[in-house]
Amino acid sequence: MDVQNAVWILLLSPLLATFISLLPYQRFREAITLLSSMLTAGVSVLLLIEAVKGGSATDGIFYVDLYSAIVVFLVAFVYMFSSAYSVYYVKRTGDISSERRYYYPLLNLFALMMFFTSLTPNLGLMWIGLETTTIVSVLLIALEKRIESIEAAWRYMILASVGLGFALLSLDVIYSSSNTLNWYEIRLPPYTALVAVAFALIGLGTKIGLFPMHTWHPDAYGCAPPPISAMLSAALLPVAFLTYYRILSIAIASNAHVAANMTVFFGAVTALIAAILMIPQEFIMRLFAYSCMDVMGIATAGLGLGKEATLASFLLLIIHTFAKAGLFYAGGNVVTTYGTDKIREVSGLLNSFRLTGIALILGALAVTGAPPFASFLAELVIISHSLSNLTLTITLLIAILLSFLSLNYHVTKMVFGYGKGGKLPLYAEAIPLLSALIALAISFGVLGVILK
């Protein structure tokens, strides 16, 4: 398929779905959202194949290379799984009549803005796209109408607005010395590039979940509906990550090496702190949120290390996306059937909901980088690139080890033991498992390619 046609389908399909799903029939909304998301998932696979084969393509308005194709692929699949899982979740939690009628239009709009952000080469438009995802996701969280979710939405909004302010400052710096905002055309003096990256690191770091600005993540993921938590963590984070990578690549092309070191430092610190914070967690969704921070920290460090480590970061993101989305859907199953999101009140998932339990185990192993998942390989590559700095290597190793132990410890407590009975429709159980299995399949695919 022509790259240009693919891009148009990716943008028009969720746009149309946004408008059509404003119509007042719930079944119809579900169907149109599912249809749109399946279409985009199919197209995104074709786009990824094109990008792997043909390098980069641009027509001035859009820019597709391997990295943006990967991110589009991730967004499209999470969009598809979340639309499917929403059918179960919205039905289960009831009151479709009131605020829930805006759920599907906002879901489609959310996906649209993420596609837009990852496909445009213009940093200003990327910023606008990210800003819009903030508005849409805040509304999706606030629509839950509990005091905690309104509080979480408020906290998210205030922090994200501060972060996006810094990102805009970064654009000001870039534009005033280059007079263009297309990232692949920009070359800056090293010092200017460093300042731009510093602002972007604070600004986009808020979205990615880097250390000093991460505090909204656990609140938001804990209070959003599980399909939206999955979109936030598994799709939005890669999009913000890609935006940061574009700005960092300007700095690297402009010989600002301090910028790369800064990125590595913040990534490693984030990974370590998230891994420590994971140990005492009591709530399922908050645990997963800290696990997201951990993985994003490692990936950000990889981004700063450069060369193969950059590719490894994106590989880590791919596995993380599918596994973490699976974890959030499985968490949604737990919350809706057990009626609690406290880890210690949940046990015996393997007895009561076998498929959900398997999805949890697979997902937890995948995000913490256990072999045979390709995340192991990715983390190995990142570690091997960090060997010139021993402190960094040790920090990363401790972070990886701690997060592996704590996430799997918590998940094991939930999965084994005596379970209580319950009923779940088969598709609600199949979605998390399918998502985790895709992570496994991609891992074997990657291993196969490497061995050949």
Place this chain on the structure above:
Amino acid sequence: MIETLVDFLGILIILVTFEILNQSYVKPMINSIALQSILLAILIGILGVFRHSIELIALSILTLMVRGLLIPWIIRRDIRNNPIWDYREVETRVPSLTLAGILLAIVGYVLYQPLHSILNVKSGVLAIVLLLLSFLIMIARKNAFAQLVGYISEENALLYVSVLTNLPMVFEAGVLLDLLGIVLVGIILAAEKEYGYVELEKLVG
């Protein structure tokens, strides 16, 4: 001449921001943020006429309409019927906040020195100081309305920088930031309707 006028307006904006920082009551704070936005609208309007830029004039009208009139009007109407906001002191650490604000202004001036060589606009320092003061308002205040005021002030600061550095798409950025502001107002109103006024103290950022 034009630069002098713009800088004068910038200084006035900073003074109004200090007034917001030291204000203990919600109602005058809302009036001050409206005044700040109107001053910024005039500043952007002057620059727009001077540079013959339709985009800037549109941004000036948007600033006046949304942050100068619409959002303050919504909040005033919302709190008018609730005597709780008439005498309520939301913040008692005014002297230390003033001091912190002055120190922050000096820090902003020092911080701007490295930026100056990049941005190449002298009065950008006012915008940076405004940005830092806005962050201080957001951090120091526990009240949701005060945080909203801090957000609007931050937005004004960002648009101020972007207008000075000639960033393209500044109008679109303004529309989006205004949308964020309106959503923030919406969240406050929704929280009030559901949980009453006292709970607003819990909406801390």
